[in-house]
Amino acid sequence: MKKALDFEITKRLDGTLARTGVIKTPHGDIKTPAFIVGGTKATVKTLTVEQVLALGGQSVLANTYHLMLRPGADVIAAAGGIHKFMNWQGPTFTDSGGFQIFSLGMAYGKGIDATSHSTKGDVDLAKHSSTQLAKVTDEGASFKSHLDGSSLSMTPESSMELQHQIGADVHMSFDELTAPLAGRDYIKQAMDRTHLWAERSLARHKQLNDEHIAKGENLQALYGIVQGAREQDLRIESAKFLGGRDFDGYGIGGVFEPEEISETVRWVNEVLPENKPRHLLGMGAQPADLFMGVQYGIDTFDCVAPTRQARNGALFTYDGRINITNNKYQQDFTPIDSECDCYTCQNYTRAYVNHLFRADEVLGLTLASIHNERFVVRTVDLIRDSIGDGSFFDYKKRFLERYYGVEGARVFLNGDK
RNA sequence: GCGAAUGUAGCUCAUCUGGUUAGAGCGCCGGGUUGUGGUUCCGGAGGUAGCGGGUUCGAUUCCCGUCAUUCGCC
Numbered sequence: 001m002k003k004a005l006d007f008e009i010t011k012r013l014d015g016t017l018a019r020t021g022v023i024k025t026p027h028g029d030i031k032t033p034a035f036i037v038g039g040t041k042a043t044v045k046t047l048t049v050e051q052v053l054a055l056g057g058q059s060v061l062a063n064t065y066h067l068m069l070r071p072g073a074d075v076i077a078a079a080g081g082i083h084k085f086m087n088w089q090g091p092t093f094t095d096s097g098g099f100q101i102f103s104l105g106m107a108y109g110k111g112i113d114a115t116s117h118s119t120k121g122d123v124d125l126a127k128h129s130s131t132q133l134a135k136v137t138d139e140g141a142s143f144k145s146h147l148d149g150s151s152l153s154m155t156p157e158s159s160m161e162l163q164h165q166i167g168a169d170v171h172m173s174f175d176e177l178t179a180p181l182a183g184r185d186y187i188k189q190a191m192d193r194t195h196l197w198a199e200r201s202l203a204r205h206k207q208l209n210d211e212h213i214a215k216g217e218n219l220q221a222l223y224g225i226v227q228g229a230r231e232q233d234l235r236i237e238s239a240k241f242l243g244g245r246d247f248d249g250y251g252i253g254g255v256f257e258p259e260e261i262s263e264t265v266r267w268v269n270e271v272l273p274e275n276k277p278r279h280l281l282g283m284g285a286q287p288a289d290l291f292m293g294v295q296y297g298i299d300t301f302d303c304v305a306p307t308r309q310a311r312n313g314a315l316f317t318y319d320g321r322i323n324i325t326n327n328k329y330q331q332d333f334t335p336i337d338s339e340c341d342c343y344t345c346q347n348y349t350r351a352y353v354n355h356l357f358r359a360d361e362v363l364g365l366t367l368a369s370i371h372n373e374r375f376v377v378r379t380v381d382l383i384r385d386s387i388g389d390g391s392f393f394d395y396k397k398r399f400l401e402r403y404y405g406v407e408g409a410r411v412f413l414n415g416d417k
Numbered sequence: 418g419c420g421a422a423u424g425u426a427g428c429u430c431a432u433c434u435g436g437u438u439a440g441a442g443c444g445c446c447g448g449g450u451u452g453u454g455g456u457u458c459c460g461g462a463g464g465u466a467g468c469g470g471g472u473u474c475g476a477u478u479c480c481c482g483u484c485a486u487u488c489g490c491c
Contacts, residue, residue: 040453063452099452172452225452253452285451304453311455314448327446365455 017297065097081167239271269297342374
């Protein structure tokens with residue numbers, strides 16, 4: 001029987017979990033490691049698909065929650081699927097919506113968000129959920145739309161149905177995110193529920209794929225999502241549980257402190273089956289995330305931070321991040337980064353981008369987004385090359401010491417040869 | 418020339434009949450953002466209240482003078 005997705009490992013880096021490979025989908029291949037471009041609402045904000053292709057984007061990731069609210073999965077299905085709808089002919093992913101129910105529902109307006117770097121107290125969000133906008137039970141989640149407050153619900157089955165309507169190449173199983181403030185008991189409970197939901201997601205997914213086969217349509221792939229937060233034994237348990245199921249690949253979910261990424265990812269990837277792709281959900285706001293993820297076995301990333309930060313004027317350079325709105329760039333007629341090969345750096349100056357931001361001109365958002373997205377896509381591409389030719393550790397050291405400074409980079413270089 | 422109104426932060430304006438360190442919005446300066454927050458979020462700087470007198474325990478506030486701006490009338 002035809003498979004929804006193939007993954008071929010082309011090279012391994014000795015002594016690490018890093019590898020290069022190719023994910024093959026009905027809409028084309030993804031050379032890995034790869035940075036997947038954020039296309040939450042079936043658009044990469046401020047960019048045309050031509051611009052995304054030009055900056056080296058191989059694949060985009062959209063979001064089930066956002067698309068079910070607007071325009072509705074049925075509209076996308078009627079359009080012939082997300083590829084036709086948004087005019088992106090390459091590989092696509094959709095996230096299940098679980099994260100949004102957490103971040104926009106349960107934690108909405110409560111000062112708790114996915115990045116709360118708060119002390120690790122014991123907050124059981126389920127106990128608070130009756131007064132909040134989302135409620136999670138074993139059956140699924142009920143929540144209120146952040147757009148108009150209407151009552152909605154999502155189950156593993158309905159998430160799969162929506163994702164199949166949207167029609168991306170790779171889906172994520174419906175999961176429950178554990179909050180940064182969650183205590184171990186709740187982490188365990190949410191993980192168990194995520195496993196239950198993963199099995200139900202997989203069962204419904206297979207039924208829907210059978211329908212595609214009957215209609216002669218492309219098969220769609222499903223990743224199981226590993227949870228377990230910061231608990232090593234739970235992460236390992238989750239990787240074992242899901243690794244033993246017939247998923248096409250795996251997503252690693254949760255919320256991480258930057259310094260926790262490498263060890264959490266390592267726990268999981270030492271256990272997951274080696275021959276399936278692994279996606280690190282939502283991480284990649286800064287270069288160290290990319291190097292650490294790949295070194296410990298991640299094949300694909302997605303992260304909205306590069307484009308979100310771009311829209312607010314925070315731009316990457318190889319010497320660290322700058323805020324292009326700063327006064328000092330008003331008459332700086334050099335590129336954002338003289339070593340960057342993006343369209344923006346090839347054609348425009350810091351002074352011009354600074355002007356666009358100050359004048360509130362929308363082109364600034366586009367030029368900044370092209371630059372930041374190109375910066376991370378290229379960084380991961382060069383990581384892939386460095387695994388290919390064995391220079392990964394040299395590249396990593398050189399890149400991170402320049403970006404963070406020798407002192408700042410040290411924490412990321414510990415233990416490297 | 419005469420009459421009237423108005424002068425408070427870079428800008429537009431608050432400070433109720435005189436009462437602690439004169440506020441806001443915008444702008445300006447800096448920072449944040451990790452399964453998306455384009456209208457974002459968080460900090461910060463900045464005013465001898467046009468100027469000079471007077472009354473008062475105390476004046477941005479009341480009085481006088483002066484300068485400036487605006488409007489109206491000769």
